[in-house]
Amino acid sequence: MKYCVGIDLGSTTTKAVVLGEDGRVLGRGITNSRSNYEIACGVAVSEALISARFGLLEEALEREHVDADRRHAQLEGLERGFREQQYRGDLGELRRVMEGYLAAGDYGAEERKAVDETLAVMLEESARLYGEGSSRKSDFFRDLAGSRYLDLVGAFARERGLSYDKLVGLYDKAILDVENTEADQGSFAARIRAALTVLPEPDAALTRAIERATAVELAKAGSVGTGYGRATLPFAKEEIRSEILCHGLGAHAMFPGTRTVLDIGGQDTKAIQVDENGIVTSFQMNDRCAAGCGRYLGYIADEMNMGLHELGPMACESKRPVKINSTCTVFAGAELRERLSLGEKREDILAGLHRAIILRAMSLLARSGGVHDEFTFTGGVAKNPAATGALATLIEENYGRRTLNISPDSIYTGALGAAMFARREWSRKEPVGAA
Amino acid sequence: MTPKTRDAATAQKDDSQLRQKEMIAAHYSRLARTHETGERSVYTFVPGNLTELIRNFDLLPVLPEINALQSAMRGKSKEYIAAAEREGHSEDVCTYVKCDVGMKRAGNVGPTGERLPDPDLLLLSYTGCFTFMKWFEILKREYDCPVTMLHVPYQGEGEITKSMRDYVVEQIKKKVIPALEKASGKKYDEDKLKEQLRRSAQAEDDLVAVLESAKHKPSPIDAYFGGVYYIGPIFTAFRGTQDAVDYYRLLRAETEEAVRAGRGPITPSGELKEEKYRLVVEGPPNWTNFRQFWEMFVDEGAVCVASTYTKVGGVYDAGFRHDPDRPLESLAEYCLGCYTNLNLPSRVEMLERYVREYQADGLLINSIKSCNSFSAGQLMILREIEERTGVPGGFVESDLVDPRYFSGANIKNRLESYFQMIEQKRQGVTA
Amino acid sequence: MxxxxxxxxxxxxxxxxxxxxxxxxxxxxxxxxxxxxxxxxxxxxxxxxxxxxxxxxxxxxxxxxxxxxxxxxxxxxxxxxxxxxxxxxxxxxxxxxxxxxxxxxxxxxxxxxxxxxxxxxxxxxxxxxxxxxxxxxxxxxxxxxxxxxxxxxxxxxxxxxxxxAEALRTSIAVYNRLSALVRELYQLRRDEPWLVPTAELYCLLRAATIWPVEDAILHLETYRDLVRADASRQPMDQARVILAGSFCEQPPLGLIKTLERSGCYIVDDDFVQVHRWLVQPVSTAGDPLDALVSAFLHHAMDSPTRYCGEATKGVELVQRVAAAAAEGVLLCAPSFCDPALLDQPMAVDALEAAGVPWTAFKYAENNGQFQVIREQAGTFADSIKLWSGV
Known part of the structure; x- marks a missing residue:
């Protein structure tokens, strides 16, 4: 079957969405962005295709009349097995690269041994990492492997009097290479079959469904890329669309009633107005400084020694938010420390900070033409309950009641819009093929 | 772009461009030789400049704004601004001023590499920009020469009243002319002024014809990036001279020829072959990355068909002409009528007219950090124009001569989004 | 009481x-x-x-x-x-x-x-x-x-x-009283700054732009009489400073309080200038419009918004320093304020030529945090007190 893909190369993550001929979302993929844009895009697309295959697999299971509960259990088990296979493959690549460095650089036998043992433990642990009921802090290999490697190698360094910094440096070098080398993504079929073997109770229907899903030939019919402020996107010029347009169209696809879109990402904030067809009629972006963007919350989290995702819930505890007028990223730390030293409560300060960010967004919204019904909020900050709470309040106060849409897949908004542009181009070229 | 196409572009320079280059070079070299020739100079500003009157006394005008923008185009402004900021000038304020202060510190070397003369008179035409007043207060401390203030009141109510005109005329008579007489040692010659103003009006006719040629499709000119070259002579030292008359006649002939031939404007990358977007532009250009900025338009097939910046030294396309029969009155009306002296509703009306008459696809605002006279209120102008005309507005930010405020990637990103938005609207394709 | x-x-x-x-x-x-x-x-x-x-x-x-x-x-x-x-x-x-x-x-x-x-x-x-x-x-x-x-x-x-015309003459007389009163309060503050804290004076001057002028006069008179009678107000060891540059965007009250708490007596300032813009009583004789015009032309305050062609920028500020027996100047301009900030290097030249200590900082009307300014003004006040003690 033919598909179209949209890729959104963001400052922190790269996303891909795959659409089928009928315009249905077949799969979504995400990876961390890296210096080699092409590879980041390649990984995101291959992840999206994997998720598309899982979708096909689910359809095949339905056709086998497997009931929903069993289907989900099987798929869940398969996916864990599949991810474990992926993880082990990546570990193998990491080992290969590290061995290269160990052989070439001035590493002693003890250091080599520590690395060797660390990687061995990590390989051994993979089953547990992806075991039933397990949860992982990140979906990205760099984070998963990194945190475990640091723990293990740290312990070895202490026990054996080795330089921890040197061993960490080795990982940092190696992971960059791993991430920026065209990896053998491994065929879906091989990995899913390997995953199948570890399932406790394989059955014939599942095997048949897997064979059917893997047999489908996926052929790319079109592709569009987008991304913020990149001087060079790894796409042909005619395959690039502005992220504003992609975002507007993506939001429209998720919520067809959308007229106003707000996106607060890591580095920038966008306010977009779209018409009933998802066509952008006006937009505004934050000016040169990144005040009030997601990154600001990142600084605050670092300053408070908290996780980014913990900020919102804590801010929601506030009964008396403090008033904060500045969202200057540079001064965020100083302002925070002063507030704390004045004895103000952390939750009250955080509530004030969230409100300050949303105030910045409100002014961009006003600049772009206001807030019309329906209103769709996207980007990383849309996951933050304190931010969405403040936004909802301020919008109601200033524009009246509005339907507020937030999709759990909002991170894919831009990629979805890009995929729709790709599909549009495709249907223009091959009108018969499109539904 | 490859060096080869650059050569091709250079080769495409029109005769008028070469002529202009010669005129400006000659003027600067004349300035550089004043210590030998004994000629005297007057520093003054572009908006509300009294060039004919200055030259009536055979004085040579020097325009600090032009020096500043030339410094930026030569890549000097960064160090000049840094020098001024080291002296205590705030990073918040106009970078033209700081660039000028820094240039003075570095020996007052002009665009041709030669030293500019110290002024024999500072003629402060305070027109449409508050900073001008502060600028010359600062310069007055630098130079041991007299200063004369010509206060040009603002068109707050959107019109030039008799009292405003009288005020300016009285100042010209009682302050400016005596100051020029003193600086030059010559007497005011009204017959000569009438002759100068007649030449001004002639050049103004031709300039308007050139600017309005952009109503053709495709437009033979770029009225913003290219426009700054076209206004060069008449906005600076040449209004009222035969040189200016000849230059604008030549430019007009070339433009008319381009219209006949259906040619597009000449850009840094050569002739623009396909006009995809027609834009009206509000706000001054950025000078540090002028070419890079222009190429962002050229790459997308965007042509600026009208701009307000090319009206800071006179809004001739609205009908104003210098009038030899009313010499001082028409000079006063000229000063009062410059673009930066118009109130916001008048600016909106002018832009609305441009969008309609030039059949523009959009209004693009280049918001300049330095220039509050232009920038304060531009976001409102943008919305007003969108509402009145239905064309989409675009908004980018940069600065006049401070390279720290030019973010190429950011501007390119916004421009591309903007052009694609226009394109998408035009197609009206449904999702 | x-x-x-x-x-x-x-x-x-x-x-x-x-x-x-x-x-x-x-x-x-x-x-x-x-x-x-x-x-x-x-x-x-x-x-x-x-x-x-x-x-x-x-x-x-x-x-x-x-x-x-x-x-x-x-x-x-x-x-x-x-x-x-x-x-x-x-x-x-x-x-x-x-x-x-x-x-x-x-x-x-x-x-x-x-x-x-x-x-x-x-x-x-x-x-x-x-x-x-x-x-x-x-x-x-x-x-x-x-x-x-x-x-x-x-x-x-x-x-x-x-x-x-007659009504205007009457109004001129009323406003003459208001500005005389404001000048009197400024003089009182110069003479005995502990009696007239600037944070108080500022609130009154702000309110006096909204009160009907007759009420404003009454309130200011009441205030003047009360502070003169308040024996609890006693001198403290504070540095006498002039605050310059805050003529348009007014500082938040917290900023003024911060300066006073950090050891400064503000003995002259640029706040709410409308009451003091005309530095002499406007004539009530002759044509009253002409009188207003003449007062504006010939008897107005110096200001960064008023053209000063003869390179005498900052002279008036130095004179104010002398008149107020001030020990230093706080150049306190709003961020992005063109007139104040373009003026500043000229003011600094004049102050330095006259040997007047100065320091500069910026604010916005909605500033809520004054830690940096408190540090800066406190250090400045301390350094002045040290110098004057030598």
Whole structure:
């Protein structure tokens, strides 16, 4: 079957969405962005295709009349097995690269041994990492492997009097290479079959469904890329669309009633107005400084020694938010420390900070033409309950009641819009093929 | 772009461009030789400049704004601004001023590499920009020469009243002319002024014809990036001279020829072959990355068909002409009528007219950090124009001569989004 | 008892100027049926408004009280704060009780705001009040008189009483009393700064732009008498400083308190200049419009907004330092304030030539954090005290 893909190369993550001929979302993929844009895009697309295959697999299971509960259990088990296979493959690549460095650089036998043992433990642990009921802090290999490697190698360094910094440096070098080398993504079929073997109770229907899903030939019919402020996107010029347009169209696809879109990402904030067809009629972006963007919350989290995702819930505890007028990223730390030293409560300060960010967004919204019904909020900050709470309040106060849409897949908004542009181009070229 | 196409572009320079280059070079070299020739100079500003009157006394005008923008185009402004900021000038304020202060510190070397003369008179035409007043207060401390203030009141109510005109005329008579007489040692010659103003009006006719040629499709000119070259002579030292008359006649002939031939404007990358977007532009250009900025338009097939910046030294396309029969009155009306002296509703009306008459696809605002006279209120102008005309507005930010405020990637990103938005609207394709 | 009365008076002034619903103005209008005309900082000829039965109402931004939501949509980040809070007040309906707004010639931002006001509030009187930068009677004077006549006619068209010379003479006399009183308080503060804390004076001066002038006079007299009688106010070891640069966007009260708490006596300042702009009583003899014009041309304060062609910038500031026996100058300008910041290097030159210590910092009307300024002003005050002790 033919598909179209949209890729959104963001400052922190790269996303891909795959659409089928009928315009249905077949799969979504995400990876961390890296210096080699092409590879980041390649990984995101291959992840999206994997998720598309899982979708096909689910359809095949339905056709086998497997009931929903069993289907989900099987798929869940398969996916864990599949991810474990992926993880082990990546570990193998990491080992290969590290061995290269160990052989070439001035590493002693003890250091080599520590690395060797660390990687061995990590390989051994993979089953547990992806075991039933397990949860992982990140979906990205760099984070998963990194945190475990640091723990293990740290312990070895202490026990054996080795330089921890040197061993960490080795990982940092190696992971960059791993991430920026065209990896053998491994065929879906091989990995899913390997995953199948570890399932406790394989059955014939599942095997048949897997064979059917893997047999489908996926052929790319079109592709569009987008991304913020990149001087060079790894796409042909005619395959690039502005992220504003992609975002507007993506939001429209998720919520067809959308007229106003707000996106607060890591580095920038966008306010977009779209018409009933998802066509952008006006937009505004934050000016040169990144005040009030997601990154600001990142600084605050670092300053408070908290996780980014913990900020919102804590801010929601506030009964008396403090008033904060500045969202200057540079001064965020100083302002925070002063507030704390004045004895103000952390939750009250955080509530004030969230409100300050949303105030910045409100002014961009006003600049772009206001807030019309329906209103769709996207980007990383849309996951933050304190931010969405403040936004909802301020919008109601200033524009009246509005339907507020937030999709759990909002991170894919831009990629979805890009995929729709790709599909549009495709249907223009091959009108018969499109539904 | 490859060096080869650059050569091709250079080769495409029109005769008028070469002529202009010669005129400006000659003027600067004349300035550089004043210590030998004994000629005297007057520093003054572009908006509300009294060039004919200055030259009536055979004085040579020097325009600090032009020096500043030339410094930026030569890549000097960064160090000049840094020098001024080291002296205590705030990073918040106009970078033209700081660039000028820094240039003075570095020996007052002009665009041709030669030293500019110290002024024999500072003629402060305070027109449409508050900073001008502060600028010359600062310069007055630098130079041991007299200063004369010509206060040009603002068109707050959107019109030039008799009292405003009288005020300016009285100042010209009682302050400016005596100051020029003193600086030059010559007497005011009204017959000569009438002759100068007649030449001004002639050049103004031709300039308007050139600017309005952009109503053709495709437009033979770029009225913003290219426009700054076209206004060069008449906005600076040449209004009222035969040189200016000849230059604008030549430019007009070339433009008319381009219209006949259906040619597009000449850009840094050569002739623009396909006009995809027609834009009206509000706000001054950025000078540090002028070419890079222009190429962002050229790459997308965007042509600026009208701009307000090319009206800071006179809004001739609205009908104003210098009038030899009313010499001082028409000079006063000229000063009062410059673009930066118009109130916001008048600016909106002018832009609305441009969008309609030039059949523009959009209004693009280049918001300049330095220039509050232009920038304060531009976001409102943008919305007003969108509402009145239905064309989409675009908004980018940069600065006049401070390279720290030019973010190429950011501007390119916004421009591309903007052009694609226009394109998408035009197609009206449904999702 | 005295202290309590002072506190109550200051607090009522504080509440009045921070009442962005302008309740007192609405009450005045209901009572008198007159027009209320807003004006922005520095100077407008309130005498003329008063003579035509109007209430001049100072609109000096939204301070640190107002949350800016729509105002930022009108201004880029590199433009000062007062226009955004002013437009926020307007869009929020807070200024609906005003029949008009006057925008004095302060700078390009306020100038352009006058046009924005015309577009945003087409039904209201909105005027840019251009003032001459030529100070000769036969040029700037003639022009300014015509400006005032136009303003007067515009007011009358909007329903104000028509111009009457006798009424204007009376109003000039009333405002002469107000400015004499304000000058007296400034003198008192110079002489005995512990009696007149600037944080108090500031609240009263702000309120005095909103109170009807007759009330303002009463309140200021009361304040003067109370502080003179308050024996609890005793001198402290503080540095005597002049604060310069805050003539348009007014600082938040917290900033003034911070400066005083960090060891400074502010013995002269640029706040709420409208009361003191004309440095001498305006003549009540002859043609009263001419008298206003002449006072503006020949007896106005020095200001960064007023042309000073003869390289004498900063001379007046140095004179003020001497007159106030000040030990240093705080150059305290709003961020992105063109007139103040462009003036600053010239002011610094003059101060340094005269050997006057100075320090500089910036603020915005909505600043809530003063830690850095407290440190800076405290260090400055300490260093002055150390020098003066040598």
């Amino acid at each position: 005295t202290s309590q009365s002072i506190a109550a008076l200051v607090e009522s002034a504080n509440q009045l100027y921070r009442d962005y619903d302008f309740t007192s103005v609405k009450e005045w209008k209901a009572r008198t049926g007159g027009l209320a005309i807003g004006f922005m900082p520095i100077y407008v000829p309130r005498e003329l408004l008063h003579a035509q039965g109007c209430l001049p109402v100072g609109v000096m931004g939204g301070g640190d009280d107002l949350e800016i939501i729509r105002g930022d949509a009108y201004y880029q980040s590199y433009i000062c704060h007062i226009p955004r809070s002013t437009i926020e007040l307007g869009l929020g309906g807070k200024l609906d009780c005003l029949d008009g707004m006057l925008f004095p010639a302060i700078c390009d931002v306020i100038r352009n705001l006058s046009g924005m006001w015309k577009l945003e509030f087409p039904g209201k009187l909105s005027r840019y009040l251009d003032v001459p930068q030529d100070f000769e009677d036969d040029m700037g004077g003639v022009f300014y008189r015509a400006e005032l006549e136009e303003l007067s006619a515009d007011l009358a068209r909007r329903g104000a009483r028509p111009y009457d």
